[in-house]
Amino acid sequence: MTRRKTIPDEQVLDALFELMMKTGPDGLTFARAAKASGLSAATLVQRYGNRERLVEATLLQAWDRLDAETKAADLEEDLSPEGAIKLLLRLMSPDTAERDATDGLLLLREDIRNPRLRERGAAWGRALVSALGRRLSSDPQEANTLGWQMVALWQGTHTWWAFDQTVAADRAIRQALEAWLKRR
Secondary structure, three states, rough: OOOOOOOOOOHHHHHHHHHHHHHHHOOOOHHHHHHHHHOOOOHHHHHHHOHHHHHHHHHHHHHHHHHHHHHHHHHHOOOOOHHHHHHHOOOOHHHHHHHHOOOHHHHHHHHHOOHHHHHHHHHHHHHHHHHHHHHHHHOOHHHHHHHHHHHHHHHHHHHHOOOOOOOHHHHHHHHHHHHHHHHH
């Protein structure tokens, strides 16, 4: 008979995601994971097998959460350019904007290196572009082009904002997106 999990995977992976935001994926060891999750290193090895699978499981759960947040925002925001801006701002918490723009790059590097995570990121990107494009044009080809442009501007603005934080991240991003919308 198998033992009942005292701490569910979702809770463990949440704790490990926060740890990876501080240490990067390379800093995630079973000893650190045990301390962060409240489980023994041996239990973590039983659940996940090795460090690479532990990192992958943690980041796959993060993608699951981002997928769910994106779908909720897509369902709830107006089908308008303002709705597209609001959708993107919902996906970026002002409270974690600096952390996401700096420490989050370490996680993004891992997402790009791992084929399974890279595909999850690509699928999310396509879904986000589709959600934005429907708010920007009724022509499917133009919607796709504008969706990709808006995503690129959003991410680029967030990255450059991290260097010069003279205004709040959400304000800087809103201003850049509104200016782009006026010029298109």
